[in-house]
Amino acid sequence: MKIAPSILSANFANLLEDVKKIEKDADLLHIDVMDGHFVPNITIGPVVVKSLRKFFSIPFDVHLMIENPDLYIENFVNSGADIITVHQEACIHLHRTIQKIKSYGKKAGVSLNPATPLESIKYVLQDIDMVLIMTVNPGFGGQKFIDSMLKKIEEIKKMREDLGLNFEIEVDGGINLYNVKEVVEAGTDIIVAGSSIFESSDPAQTIKEFRKAVKR
Numbered sequence: 494m495k496i497a498p499s500i501l502s503a504n505f506a507n508l509l510e511d512v513k514k515i516e517k518d519a520d521l522l523h524i525d526v527m528d529g530h531f532v533p534n535i536t537i538g539p540v541v542v543k544s545l546r547k548f549f550s551i552p553f554d555v556h557l558m559i560e561n562p563d564l565y566i567e568n569f570v571n572s573g574a575d576i577i578t579v580h581q582e583a584c585i586h587l588h589r590t591i592q593k594i595k596s597y598g599k600k601a602g603v604s605l606n607p608a609t610p611l612e613s614i615k616y617v618l619q620d621i622d623m624v625l626i627m628t629v630n631p632g633f634g635g636q637k638f639i640d641s642m643l644k645k646i647e648e649i650k651k652m653r654e655d656l657g658l659n660f661e662i663e664v665d666g667g668i669n670l671y672n673v674k675e676v677v678e679a680g681t682d683i684i685v686a687g688s689s690i691f692e693s694s695d696p697a698q699t700i701k702e703f704r705k706a707v708k709r
């Protein structure tokens with residue numbers, strides 16, 4: 494299991510120090526980009542990603558919750574993104590958007606809101622590096638995990654097996670030390686966790702606890 498702490502729950506007035514706390518224990522840094530249109534919240538853009546890139550070599554996992562992501566892909570590539578994930582619901586020409594991300598030599602992910610069926614991405618699964626299953630409605634940290642999404646995780650894992658593909662399965666929203674084991678057992682490769690890591694008293698230790706909780 495890989496762990497991708499989400500900086501949405503970090504202290505934005507002290508981002509550098511907060512990311513330093515987790516950089517050695519985390520596998521990826523999850524960066525939530527929100528535009529106030531696709532989701533009812535506004536967060537950070539390429540300028541912040543570029544500033545962080547100067548200090549960290551950890552892979553940047555950029556989750557774009559924005560309309561018209563094609564307009565900003567090049568910007569995020571130049572800012573230092575390693576994985577760029579777009580929402581199926583935000584892309585009219587999803588296949589074209591995926592090709593655009595890959596044309597820069599970056600990994601392409603596609604995310605689905607809780608209500609969006611897996612069937613909607615069936616014909617692009619062979620083209621992508623990651624599927625991001627949202628287990629809360631996107632826009633905010635600290636929400637409750639939607640239990641019915643466990644079945645969705647199992648189903649995407651089965652689709653991957655049936656199609657003989659090897660994209661990674663990332664899960665985002667409401668993951669904590671109490672539910673991480675069942676989320677991983679359902680088929681998750683990459684856990685995103687924001688509030689449970691950054692709002693804990695020792696974020697690095699919490700990542701270690703996540704790894705222990707899965708083995709228990």
Ligand SMILES: O=C(CO)[C@@H](O)[C@H](O)COP(=O)(O)O
Pocket residue numbers: 499500501502523525556558629630631632633634635636665666667668685686687688689
């Ligand atoms: O993309 C999002 C929210 O839209 C996430 O990445 C959140 O940042 C996860 O936060 P927690 O639910 O773990 O607090």
Ligand SMILES: [Fe+2]
Pocket residue numbers: 499523524525556665685
């Ligand atoms: Fe996210």
